[in-house]
Amino acid sequence: MPKSVSATNEGYEVVSKLTKEDIVLYAKEVNGLYRDFKIHFKGEVYSRPFWLSAANNPTYAPQIYYEDINKDKKKELIIILNKGYGTGVLQEEIYVYRYTNGLIDVIVDNPLAIIYKNVKTKLTTEKAEIILGDKVSIIDTKSIEPSHLFEDIGFGSIIDYEVFNKNLMVRVSGQITPAMSVGDIIITYEYRDKMYQAKAIKFITDINKNPFYGPVID
Structure with missing residues (x-):
């Protein structure tokens, strides 16, 4: 459930944001990985403590999209994380949310x-x-x-x-x-x-x- 936004986020840094939409993704960097994510979504806060994403290369930073991808005239929140990269390797993971009195996870077929x-x-x-x-x-x-x-x-x-x-x-x-x-x-x-x-x-x-x-x- 959403929580109220706290004034400070101890140890957290902004890893991606859509300023015009009031959406910010925060995380803590530990040993080259972002962990313990928080989604600040239009005044609400959602914790995602088990997410992981590469933190040592801006090219592979987490991505946020806020677009209508299902043609229902409402925007969905799409977050793409990077679990690893290298020669012949790029491991991305996706999360899609719709909003109905809170962010609701929608399955994306593997x-x-x-x-x-x-x-x-x-x-x-x-x-x-x-x-x-x-x-x-x-x-x-x-x-x-x-x-x-x-x-x-x-x-x-x-x-x-x-x-x-x-x-x-x-x-x-x-x-x-x-x-x-x-x-x-x-x-x-x-x-x-x-x-x-x-x-x-x-x-x-x-x-x-x-x-x-x-x-x-x-």
Whole structure:
């Protein structure tokens, strides 16, 4: 339940904010991680003591969005945390809230569950194959040292959430070695049956057609 805003927050620092919306995310930094979060939302305070997010790189700081992503003409609060990053790794976690006499958590379907239910893959020393619906994508792997290849295309090392044009989206890279990706699965969510589920799933190999790398070039 919301609490009244205290005048001071001992040991807390601002990690992200939307000043115009009166939304501030506070946390304590301990050993390179933000912990013990507090959400100040329009005069109310919500504690999230178990959240964790990387604290030592501004590029990967927690993100806040306050946009209508379910087309109900009311804005939702979206908070994206970063659990870890590095070469071939980006681990983001998302929380979505609607507001009805307080912030209410709304489930976002796990992108890996969506992928495993909808995408078939195969990896050999000759080629990587991704089957999504009736579309088959084949990538040549003959130039890669066979001992470096995974048993199959791996998903989960890179999970990258964003909000584009009021659409909640996630990028999940398909990796064939620890540092090599064959492309990205891009999932666009919609609000259905009281949760956010996949509305569209695409496999994209061309950076120019991938919204996560900048404006899409047709």
